Amino acid sequence: MLYFLVEPSTLRIVRGKGPTNQETPGATAYILIVDDDPIIREAIRMCVEHFGYRVREADSGEEALALLTDEVPDLILLDVRMPGINGITLCAHLKADTKTRFIPIVLLTTEGDLDARVAGLEAGADDYFTKPVHPRELAARLRSLLRLKRVTEALEHAENLIGSLALTIEARDTYTAGHCVRLATYAVQLGERLRLSTEELEALQLGGFLHDLGKIAVPDQVLMKPGPLSRDQWRIMREHAIVGDRLAGHIRTLTLVRPIIRHHHERMDGRGYPDKLAGEEIPILARIMAIVDVYDALRTRRAYKPPLEEREAIRLLREASATGHLDAALVRLFIDLRSKTFTATQ
Incomplete structure (x- = not known):
């Protein structure tokens, strides 16, 4: 079998045995090759097709973007130096887009092009090859990255499944319709004001x-009780923070979310639950969620109370921060945000 290994100025042919289709898992995976040199594209295409993968080609970053609107590839082999939209720019664009950020991107660079490799990795590339590419290494890297992508997709599916479950829990109580969407909006707005990282947002x-999430384990007669809860019912209700943390515990993509689930009912004075954390022991994301959760509860109708006016809700937020319930500094920032938003909508 002949293998075509490519470098910018010459087409090199190397003899060797590569993997058969049977040796390559995920043989129907779709790989997009993006390179402005037709000789390089053809050589890599022949090699990749021999591994059993389906291939499409683009001769520019612009054409690659057009192909992405038609079908999302399982992996992209991307040349760094191209006219127009170069590989670094395209990589950064794709990794910033929630629809394409999990596509493995492998950069194709020339020997000694250290600056391009570093720039590509900083732009979010998953790996790189120095041309010429050896087929055995190419096959191994493709298998590894595609395997990782399948794991990521499985985790994302689990994350979406749990998200749907959370909305199902919300739907059990007609008084909390839209609660999750509002909390997500308020929390992100406050996080942006604090200039938190993209991952934290x-x-x-x-x-x-x-x-x-843990309220899935709370019986309806407790969750939707219109009056005060008994001591035993409060104990059941408070367990939802621990149950939710356990449900999310095996999903790697929820690492930053778990402290929110577990600790958004903690208090600054240490009298909250489940772990009685105090002050800055409480993760900042949980402190943010606690504020917006209390605010939304005040502003919406519940089985046990009517909705409060904005002015009264703000007064009670200030009171909660003064009595050791909520983070006073974060409450001041949130009130400032709400005052601007509320004024703009009047």
């Missing part, structure tokens, strides 16, 4: 939906 977004 994403955790707040998810946390808005998943914070009460």
Whole structure:
């Protein structure tokens, strides 16, 4: 079997045995090759097709973007130096887009092009090859990255499943309709004001939906009781923070969300639950969620109370921060945000 190994100025042919289709898992995976050199594209395509993968080609970053609107690939082999949209720019764009950020991207660089490799990795590339590419290494790297992508997709599916479960829990109580969406919105707005990282903002977004995940274990007669809860009912209700944390515990993508689920009922004075954390022992994302959770509860109708006006809700938030329930500094920031938003909508 002939293998075509490519470098910018020459087409090199190397003899060797590569993997058969049977040796390659996920043989129907779709790989997009993006390179402005037709000789390089053809050589890599022949090699990749020999491994059993389905291939499409693009001769520019612009054409690659057009193909992505038609079908999302399982992996992209991307040349760094191209006219127009170069590989670094395209990589950064795809990794910033929630629809394409989990696609493995492998950069194709020339020997000694250290700056391009570093820039590509900083832009979010998953791996890189120095041309010429050896087929055995190419096959092994493709298998590894595609295997990782399948694991990531499985985790994402589990995350979406738990998110749907959380909305189902919300639907059990007609008084909390839209609660998760509002909490996610408020929490992200406050996180942006604090200039939190992208990962932390994403955790707040998810946390808005998943914070009460553990309420799946709370019986309806407790969850929707219109009057005060008994001591035993309060004990059952408080367990939802621990139950939710356990449900999310095996999903790697929820690492930053778990502290929100477990600790959004802690208090600054240490009298909250489940772990009686105090002050800055409480993770900041949980402190943010606690504030927006209390605010939304005050502003919406519940089985046991009517909705409060904005002015009264703000007064009670200030009171909660003064009595050791909520983080006073974060409450001041949130009130400032709400005052601007409320004024703008009047």
